[in-house]
Amino acid sequence: xxxxxxxxxxxxxxxxxxxxxxxxxxxxxxxxxxxxxxxxxxxxxxxxxxxxxxxxxxxxxxxxxxxxxxxxxxxxxxxxxxxxxxxxxxxxxxxxxxxxxxxxxxxxxxxxxxxxxxxxxxxxxxxxxxxxxxxxxxxxxxxxxxxxxxxxxxxxxxxxxxxxxxxxxxxxxxxxxxxxxxxxxxxxxxxxxxxxxxxxxxxxxxxxxxxxxxxxxxxxxxxxxxxxxxxxxxxxxxxxxxxxxxxxxxxxxxxxxxxxxxxxxxxxxxxxxxxxxxxxxxxxxxxxxxxxxxxxxxxxxxxxxxxxxxxxxxxxxxxxxxxxxxxxxxxxxxxxxxxxxxxxxxxxxxxxxxxxxxxxxxxxxxxxxxxxxxxxxxxxxxxxxxxxxxxxxxxxxxxxxxxxxxxxxxxxxxxxxxxxxxxxxxxxxxxxxxxxxxxxxxxxxxxxxxxxxxxxxxxxxxxxxxxxxxxxxxxxxxxxxxxxxxxxxxxxxxxxxxxxxxxxxxxxxxxxxxxxxxxxxxxxxxxxxxxxxxxxxxxxxxxxxxxxxxxxxxxxxxxxxxxxxxxxxxxxxxxxxxxxx
Amino acid sequence: xxxxxxxxxxxxxxxxxxxxxxxxxxxxxxxxxxxxxxxxxxxxxxxxxxxxxxxxxxxxxxxxxxxxxxxxxxxxxxxxxxxxxxxxxxxxxxxx
Numbered sequence: 082x083x084x085x086x087x088x089x090x091x092x093x094x095x096x097x098x099x100x101x102x103x104x105x106x107x108x109x110x111x112x113x114x115x116x117x118x119x120x121x122x123x124x125x126x127x128x129x130x131x132x133x134x135x136x137x138x139x140x141x142x143x144x145x146x147x148x149x150x151x152x153x154x155x156x157x158x159x160x161x162x163x164x165x166x167x168x169x170x171x172x173x174x175x176x177x178x179x180x181x182x183x184x185x186x187x188x189x190x191x192x193x194x195x196x197x198x199x200x201x202x203x204x205x206x207x208x209x210x211x212x213x214x215x216x217x218x219x220x221x222x223x224x225x226x227x228x229x230x231x232x233x234x235x236x237x238x239x240x241x242x243x244x245x246x247x248x249x250x251x252x253x254x255x256x257x258x259x260x261x262x263x264x265x266x267x268x269x270x271x272x273x274x275x276x277x278x279x280x281x282x283x284x285x286x287x288x289x290x291x292x293x294x295x296x297x298x299x300x301x302x303x304x305x306x307x308x309x310x311x312x313x314x315x316x317x318x319x320x321x322x323x324x325x326x327x328x329x330x331x332x333x334x335x336x337x338x339x340x341x342x343x344x345x346x347x348x349x350x351x352x353x354x355x356x357x358x359x360x361x362x363x364x365x366x367x368x369x370x371x372x373x374x375x376x377x378x379x380x381x382x383x384x385x386x387x388x389x390x391x392x393x394x395x396x397x398x399x400x401x402x403x404x405x406x407x408x409x410x411x412x413x414x415x416x417x418x419x420x421x422x423x424x425x426x427x428x429x430x431x432x433x434x435x436x437x438x439x440x441x442x443x444x445x446x447x448x449x450x451x452x453x454x455x456x457x458x459x460x461x462x463x464x465x466x467x468x469x470x471x472x473x474x475x476x477x478x479x480x481x482x483x484x485x486x487x488x489x490x491x492x493x494x495x496x497x498x499x500x501x502x503x504x505x506x507x508x509x510x511x512x513x514x515x516x517x518x519x520x521x522x523x524x525x526x527x528x529x530x531x532x533x534x535x536x537x538x539x540x541x542x543x544x545x546x547x548x549x550x551x552x553x554x555x556x557x558x559x560x561x562x563x564x565x566x567x568x569x570x571x572x573x574x575x576x577x578x579x580x581x582x583x584x585x586x587x588x589x590x591x592x593x594x595x596x597x598x599x600x601x602x603x604x605x606x607x608x609x610x611x612x613x614x615x616x617x618x619x620x621x622x623x624x625x626x627x628x629x630x631x632x633x634x635x636x637x638x639x640x641x642x643x644x645x646x647x648x649x650x651x652x653x654x655x656x657x658x659x660x661x662x
Numbered sequence: 663x664x665x666x667x668x669x670x671x672x673x674x675x676x677x678x679x680x681x682x683x684x685x686x687x688x689x690x691x692x693x694x695x696x697x698x699x700x701x702x703x704x705x706x707x708x709x710x711x712x713x714x715x716x717x718x719x720x721x722x723x724x725x726x727x728x729x730x731x732x733x734x735x736x737x738x739x740x741x742x743x744x745x746x747x748x749x750x751x752x753x754x755x756x757x758x
Contacts, residue, residue, distance in 0.1 A: 184716075185719065186721050188721075188722075189719075189736065191735070191736070192736055192737075192738055193735070193736065193737045193738070193746065193750050194737070194738050194739050195737050195738070195739040195740070195741050195742065195743050195746045195747055195750075196681075196684070196685070196688075196739035196740030196741055196742035196743065197681055197739055197740055198681055198722045198723060198724060198725070198738045198739045198740070199676065199679065199681055199722065199723060200721065200722055200723075201676030201677075201679055201681075201682075201708065201722075201723040202674055202676060202708045202715055202720045202721050202722055202723035202724075202725060203720075203721035203722065205676060205708035205709045205712045205715060205723075206708065206712045206715045206716045206720070206721070208712065209712035209713065209716070210712075210716075227721070227722075230722075230738075
């Protein structure tokens with residue numbers, strides 16, 4: 082039946098009460114914590130964090146759940162435990178002795194044994210204490226120490242039974258911690274704890290390994306009666322606040338809320354390229370070779386975020402926070418005032434100590450503490466330096482998952498090794514596939530200079546420009562400009578500028594020439610007009626002349642005719658002659 | 663037996679559990695043999711007086727505490743091996 086698993090998961094929560102441990106991650110893994118009123122076994126090698134886990138369970142119970150607890154210490158004196166745990170910021174003194182009681186149960190070194198014995202005394206004492214304090218949680222730390230005193234396996238089993246019955250009778254939620262023999266297959270093979278594993282309701286195995294020189298801690302829930310749990314080994318870290326278990330997304334977990342809200346990138350033209358900026362709670366990856374202004378671009382984002390009044394954390398692995406502030410000020414990105422006002426928190430870790438997991442936990446803790454809405458990690462590829470690639474990849478995945486679910490806009494830069502791969506295949510951590518927006522910065526070496534080119538490789542869920550833009554850093558800030566591309570050649574930097582100015586000059590020349598031509602034409606036109614005018618005048622003169630001439634001719638002819646008539650009249654010539662004429 | 667130093671014992675028992683009953687019997691027998699007339703035994707039941715057990719840091723039962731003469735000694739178990747007990751109590755010289 083395939084659906085059994087999920088059915089169980091849903092059914093278990095109401096039916097079985099859980100005692101939360103307050104350990105981030107663990108409660109999620111087990112669907113609420115330890116089985117309430119039952120016994121859990123915590124097995125691990127030396128230094129695997131058993132005591133911390135157990136004590137955190139008690140402290141959380143006392144502080145947050147109002148469940149007083151008793152810590153039975155077989156291995157260390159209570160004074161030493163309290164001193165050791167001061168560093169986690171847990172105020173154990175305040176809780177003692179009303180809510181948290183330490184019982185020193187170390188077998189004294191001068192103890193002499195003669196014949197068989199049992200733990201009845203201890204249980205009687207504890208029973209009294211449980212009643213007095215109304216204790217609901219109890220921890221037996223390093224029970225193996227006292228069991229080692231038992232002469233044979235049978236009496237060990239008997240005492241475990243005795244303890245178990247006592248626990249059941251008192252209905253307290255118990256954790257028994259015990260060493261294992263470093264046996265990877267779990268403690269099932271080793272007696273008598275193997276036997277105990279079957280007896281308890283929940284069993285958790287802690288281990289501590291060194292992989293490629295980096296320490297890695299893992300936690301695994303081996304069994305949990307009546308409850309579904311995450312069965313995989315999960316890395317955990319003992320951080321400043323105690324235990325922190327890294328969990329990956331469990332199937333069926335509620336998806337993170339998605340918004341359409343955009344946040345500016347801090348560079349105006351980049352916003353335009355992305356059609357408005359990054360999405361809120363998106364993860365942005367900026368890749369590029371060293372010196373391609375990855376930090377600058379993320380700095381611009383940080384400044385813009387702070388100006389919007391969003392609390393921001395800048396984690397830098399390359400240089401110190403103050404250095405970053407100084408360096409970015411040279412390109413007009415002023416982070417100093419924001420850092421001073423507390424809006425921006427600069428965290429720098431030049432070298433890596435601890436595993437990638439530790440790093441993630443620290444980053445998470447800082448971000449939570451700062452209530453960050455924007456987080457910048459510069460560069461995230463540092464993660465792969467610590468430990469093996471596989472864990473680093475897991476960490477990167479969880480980083481993105483966590484930031485998304487917390488609504489934090491994450492900007493990561495990632496270094497691409499120039500020698501390794503020139504092609505934009507992907508980042509060492511394979512974040513490129515996980516990131517929502519991937520901006521790639523590149524160099525173009527041409528005509529004796531290097532110029533920075535910016536392109537958007539991908540940006541999920543938004544239209545984005547396919548153009549390569551030139552990234553220009555100046556005193557005024559970061560700007561993008563179109564590159565000059567014509568006739569198949571791409572020009573940047575000085576060459577682009579030269580080409581552009583040459584074009585400008587040519588344009589000016591053409592303009593002037595056109596003006597000149599216009600003037601010439603005007604002049605010619607004027608000349609022609611004048612000519613037309615004079616010709617017209619001439620024409621008129623000629624016409625007048627012609628008229629005059631006509632008139633003169635007419636009058637002369639008239640005179641002549643009149644003269645002939647007169648002569649004819651005088652001579653009395655024939656009318657017919659005159660008529661013929 | 664020139665000095666008549668008196669031995670004071672406190673024996674923590676868990677009700678009438680097997681171990682405890684045995685321990686009481688063994689101690690009584692031992693004292694009768696080795697320390698006649700100069701011993702004092704107080705039997706404390708941890709179930710009835712858990713606070714005293716806590717004060718004495720008694721975790722396992724049965725536990726025998728030798729209060730006097732100094733130094734203070736603790737023996738855990740049924741006290742079945744009288745030789746061990748003799749050594750612990752510094753009684754070897756008299757054992758022979």
